[in-house]
Amino acid sequence: MKVKVQVQIESNNSAEPVIEEIFDLTRDELTPETLGLTLDEAKTLLANLQAKFAESQTIEYVKNHRQCLHCGKTRATKDHHELVFRTLFGKLRLESPRFYTCDCQPQQQKSESPLAACLPDRTAPELKYLQTQWVALMPYGVTVKRLEDILPIDQNVATLHRHVLAAGERVDNELGDEQPMFAHGCIAEWESLPEPDPPLVVGIDGGYVHARDGDNRKAGWFEVIVGKSMTADGDKKCFAFVADYNSKPKRRLYETLCSQGLQMNQTVTFLSDGGDTVRDLQFYMSPFSEHLLDWFHITMRITVIRQMAKGLPKLKWLKGVEDNLERVKWFLWHGNVFMALQVLDDIEGNLECLDDKQTTDKVRKFERTFGEFRTYIERNEGFIVNYRDRYFYGKAISTAFVESAVNQVISKRMVKKQQMRWTKKGAHLLLQVRTRVINDEWRDIFHRWYPKMHSTEKTLQLAA
Ligand SMILES: [Zn+2]
Numbered sequence: 001m002k003v004k005v006q007v008q009i010e011s012n013n014s015a016e017p018v019i020e021e022i023f024d025l026t027r028d029e030l031t032p033e034t035l036g037l038t039l040d041e042a043k044t045l046l047a048n049l050q051a052k053f054a055e056s057q058t059i060e061y062v063k064n065h066r067q068c069l070h071c072g073k074t075r076a077t078k079d080h081h082e083l084v085f086r087t088l089f090g091k092l093r094l095e096s097p098r099f100y101t102c103d104c105q106p107q108q109q110k111s112e113s114p115l116a117a118c119l120p121d122r123t124a125p126e127l128k129y130l131q132t133q134w135v136a137l138m139p140y141g142v143t144v145k146r147l148e149d150i151l152p153i154d155q156n157v158a159t160l161h162r163h164v165l166a167a168g169e170r171v172d173n174e175l176g177d178e179q180p181m182f183a184h185g186c187i188a189e190w191e192s193l194p195e196p197d198p199p200l201v202v203g204i205d206g207g208y209v210h211a212r213d214g215d216n217r218k219a220g221w222f223e224v225i226v227g228k229s230m231t232a233d234g235d236k237k238c239f240a241f242v243a244d245y246n247s248k249p250k251r252r253l254y255e256t257l258c259s260q261g262l263q264m265n266q267t268v269t270f271l272s273d274g275g276d277t278v279r280d281l282q283f284y285m286s287p288f289s290e291h292l293l294d295w296f297h298i299t300m301r302i303t304v305i306r307q308m309a310k311g312l313p314k315l316k317w318l319k320g321v322e323d324n325l326e327r328v329k330w331f332l333w334h335g336n337v338f339m340a341l342q343v344l345d346d347i348e349g350n351l352e353c354l355d356d357k358q359t360t361d362k363v364r365k366f367e368r369t370f371g372e373f374r375t376y377i378e379r380n381e382g383f384i385v386n387y388r389d390r391y392f393y394g395k396a397i398s399t400a401f402v403e404s405a406v407n408q409v410i411s412k413r414m415v416k417k418q419q420m421r422w423t424k425k426g427a428h429l430l431l432q433v434r435t436r437v438i439n440d441e442w443r444d445i446f447h448r449w450y451p452k453m454h455s456t457e458k459t460l461q462l463a464a
Contacts, residue, residue, distance in 0.1 A: 001026070001027045002024065002025070003024060003025050003026075004021055004023075004024045005022055005023040005024065005033040005045065005049075005348065006019050006020060006021050006022065007019070007020055007022055007049060007052055007053070008054075009052070009056045011056060011059075011060050012060060013060055013063055013064070015154065016195050016435065017022040018051055018056075021317070022043075022045070022048040022052055022177040023048050023049075023327075024389055025037075025041060025042065028231045037075075037151070037357055039149075043089075043151065044152065046089045046090075046152060047089050049089075050087065050089040050090065050092070052091060053092070054085075054092050054094065055089075055092075056170045058095070058096075058115055058180060058377030060095045060096075060117070061114065061115060061118065061372070062095075062096075062097060062115055064115055065093065065114035066099065066114075068101075068102035068104060069422060070100060070102065070104050070105050071081040071104040071337040072100055073104065074101065075099050075100055075102055076100045077098070077099055077100075077162040078097075078098045078099060078100050078110075078111045079097070079098050080095055080096070080097050080098070081095075081098065081113065081116070082094070082096065082098075083095075083113075083115055083116055083119065083122070083434065084122060085119055085122050085123070085124070086122060086123045086124065086127055086129055086139040086153070087123075087124040087126075087153075088126055088151055088153065088359075088441075089151065089152055089153045090153055090410075091153070091154070094115060095115050096113050096115040097115075098113045098292065099111060099112060099113075099114070099278055099442070100145075100249070104430045106343060118378075122428050123163070124425075125446060125449070125450040125453050126453055126454075127153075128167065128446075129165050129442070129443070129446045129453070130147065131143070131147070131155070131159075131160050131163050131164070131438050132163055132164045132167045132433050132442070133433075133442050134146065134147065134430050135160050135163075135164045135368045135430075135433075136164065136361040136430065136436075136437040136442075137434070137437060140157040140160050140161065141157065141421075142156070144156065144160065144162060150318070161190070163427070164430055164433055165425075165426065165429045165430075167432075167433055168320045168428070168429025168430060168432040168433045170449070171432050171433065171436060171445060172346035172428075172432050174252055174431065175248055175252060175255065176247075176252060176255075177248075177251065178247060178251050178417070179249075179250065179251065180284065181250075181283075181284030181285075182250060182251075182254040182284060182285050182286070182288050183264065183284050183285060183289075184264065184285045185264050185287070188287075189264070190287065191265070193263055193264060193265045194263070195308065196263045196265045196266035196267070197231065197232060197261065197263070198231075198232035198267075199232070199266065199267040199268060199269050199395075199396070200229055200230070200231055200257060200260060200262060200266065200267075200269070201229070201230045201268075201269045201271065201396040201401075202227060202228070202229045202230075202253075202268060202269065202270050202271070202282070203223060203228050203229075203270075203271045203398070203399030203401060203405075204226070204227040204270065204271070204272040204277075204278045204281065204282065204402070205225075205226055205227070205273060205399055205402050205403070206223050206225050206226065206243070206273075206274065206275060206278065207223070207224050207226060207404050208221040208222065208223055208224070209222055209223075209224050209242075209410060209414045209422050209427055210219060210422060210425075211421060211423075211424070212224055212421035212422055212423050213423075219421070222242060222243070222244070222245075222422075222424055222427075223242070223243040223244070224240060224241070224242055224243065224409075224410050224414075224427065224431065225240065225241055225242075225243050225249070225251065225276065225277060225278060225281070226239075226240045226401045226402070226404075226405055226406045226410060227239050227240070227256070227262055227400065227402065228400060228405040229256050229257055231260050235260060236401075236405075237256050237259060237439050238256075238366055238405045238408075238409060238438055238439060239252050239253065239409070239434050240409050240430070240431040240432075240434070240435050241432075242424045242425075242427055242428040242429065242463055243277050244309070244424070245424035245425060245427075245428045249277075249281050250281060250284075250285070253281060253282070255284060257285065257286070261341065262286065264286060264287060264288075265287075265288060265402040266286065266288060267286075267288045267290065268285060268286045268288065268290075269290050269292065269395070270282040270285075270289060270291045270292065270394050271289065271292050271293075271294045271309070271396060271397075271398065271399045271402075272291075272292075272293070272294055272399065273293070273294055273399075274293050274294075274297075274299040274376065274379065274383060279291070279441045280442045287397065288350045288371040289364060291382040291383050291385055292396075292397070293380045293384050294386045294397075294398055294399040294404075295333075295397040295398045296398035296399055296400045296452065297399070298329075298332055298377075298384075301373050301376065302325060302328065302329050302373075303368060304369065304371055305325060305366075305373055306322055306325050306326075308362075308365065308366045309321045309322050309325060310322070310453065311362055311367065312362060312363060313358065313360065313362075313363070315354065315358055317350045317351075317353045317354055317358075318350060318351075318354075320348055321350070324343050324346065324347050324351055325347075327343050328340045328343050330385070331343065332384060334386055334387075334388050334389050335384055335385045335386030337377065337381045337384050337387075340377060341374070341377065341378065344370075344374045344377065347370065348371075348374065351363070351366075351367055351370070354446060364395075364442060373394050381435070406436075408438060409431065409434060409435060409438065410431075414427065421454045423431060427445065447452050
């Protein structure tokens, strides 16, 4: 069997439709593999169809722009160029003639190319959308391969990288100015607001990413802050930024909260591990905010110390360390920092009673970790609350729900087992795209940038 595919093109400018053959295929026997189209055939068919369609579109466009806008005189052709435009269905090589400008008006340029002026960016928005969305979710190499697998296109890592950085920069530039505080209004105003939704819970955490600094292979690490905000209905939005690259952390957080309907009389519960960067970020966001040290991080630290305590020598002075740590946890669970610190002091006192011989490396290591924990509790005293009561009343006590966001946003892609090193700018801009993709906002952002970009959802609905 033979099949020929033709297209019929009806241009607005010509009376006669043009029919052109774009594809043909032959099939012998029917087998599961030969029924219908193969992926390669489909790719060729699409590429050919689009090439023909685009060619007609551009010819028509150029024809319509041949005349002088002012006097209507047909302008003479200066020369021809080939314009390369990349789309989802292949690279288009379009003929782009250059016309002399008409002398009926004073002109700045001697000639101009209407098509080049119409297509200043040489990549189709929809291709950029797919590239940036995929690169945000998987490594460059994999993205290249996947896109080439299903579409009749050649991709390269450098272009993908450039596109994702440009998109990240564009979305970042849309962010308003930074302000020291975002809480606004006064008590009378807040009281006149409608009854607020239940508290927004915001968890903020950090992670570290391998740094790249020119050829310096020992550039170390830098901190990435990741946060997640959750409404009572479970609607989640995440945000991320590089701590000392980005200048607008508060604005970023504020916009995230606003996108979840933050109202100035609504409670916002901030949970974090108490680092300074993270703490500064959450202040002055909303007049009704509460700031808590995350229970999840407290217990994690206690667990580590208890594990270490198990390995300590069984000495008289160290008896009961584990039980005492359990008491510390119990006091902290009830928000009793005073008593927790007293027990911690007791343990510290016992450690000091050991003589030099008993102070092995293990004991010294324990002492150090233990000391850090004590400082951590002391420094964060004001943020330790009665977790038991909150838990009892169903209020948030832990950022465990942020852990998944941290992993989703930075770990897999940027840290774990990846030899990849990042510049602060590169990581920050990729994160901007990545968080929008995870928040399911990326398509809307592209629609805003390119209002004529077709909506997949709509097309699919029509087809269904
Ligand atoms: Zn003219």
